[in-house]
Amino acid sequence: xxxxxxxxxxxxxxxxxxxxxxxxxxxxxxxxxxxxxxxxxxxxxxxxxxxxxxxxxxxxxxxxxxxxxxxxxxxxxxxxxxxxxxxxxxxxxxxxxxxxxxxxxxxxxxxxxxxxxxxxxxxxxxxxxxxxxxxxxxxxxxxxxxxxxxxxxxxxxxxxxxxxxxxx
Numbered sequence: 001x002x003x004x005x006x007x008x009x010x011x012x013x014x015x016x017x018x019x020x021x022x023x024x025x026x027x028x029x030x031x032x033x034x035x036x037x038x039x040x041x042x043x044x045x046x047x048x049x050x051x052x053x054x055x056x057x058x059x060x061x062x063x064x065x066x067x068x069x070x071x072x073x074x075x076x077x078x079x080x081x082x083x084x085x086x087x088x089x090x091x092x093x094x095x096x097x098x099x100x101x102x103x104x105x106x107x108x109x110x111x112x113x114x115x116x117x118x119x120x121x122x123x124x125x126x127x128x129x130x131x132x133x134x135x136x137x138x139x140x141x142x143x144x145x146x147x148x149x150x151x152x153x154x155x156x157x158x159x160x161x162x163x164x165x166x167x168x
Contacts, residue, residue, distance in 0.1 A: 011058035
């Protein structure tokens with residue numbers, strides 16, 4: 001279980017801090033909620049019921065610096081994950097954005113970087129929906145990089161781009 005003050009990743013919402021555990025009575029049952037506040041945003045908070053396994057599965061601890069470096073250096077994130085069929089690609093990318101698999105998310109970002117470079121070399125641009133998926137995925141992963149490595153969001157994004165375009 002998480003403790004107050006822990007930094008966690010919460011699905012597509014990014015890095016959050018556990019700020020409280022609240023007891024609420026819902027349908028005459030006492031329920032415990034983790035209160036999560038997104039880092040860098042004031043006024044927002046998420047109430048996650050601890051008895052709901054699906055909701056709790058969206059919470060995971062922020063990786064350490066060493067774990068993040070290992071992840072970004074692994075061969076798994078260099079795999080060619082490009083899906084030529086646009087409909088299947090959109091579906092898969094939606095799943096990855098809302099999921100919790102950092103390796104697959106990094107693989108998706110790397111694939112989009114490579115495809116964008118290929119498109120640029122051919123005088124074309126990346127489809128707008130792919131650009132949007134890339135932006136969302138970069139935001140999630142670079143947010144965790146910033147928390148893990150104590151970087152600014154801009155520096156974390158630069159680091160991510162550098163790591164996933166090296167030897168691509």
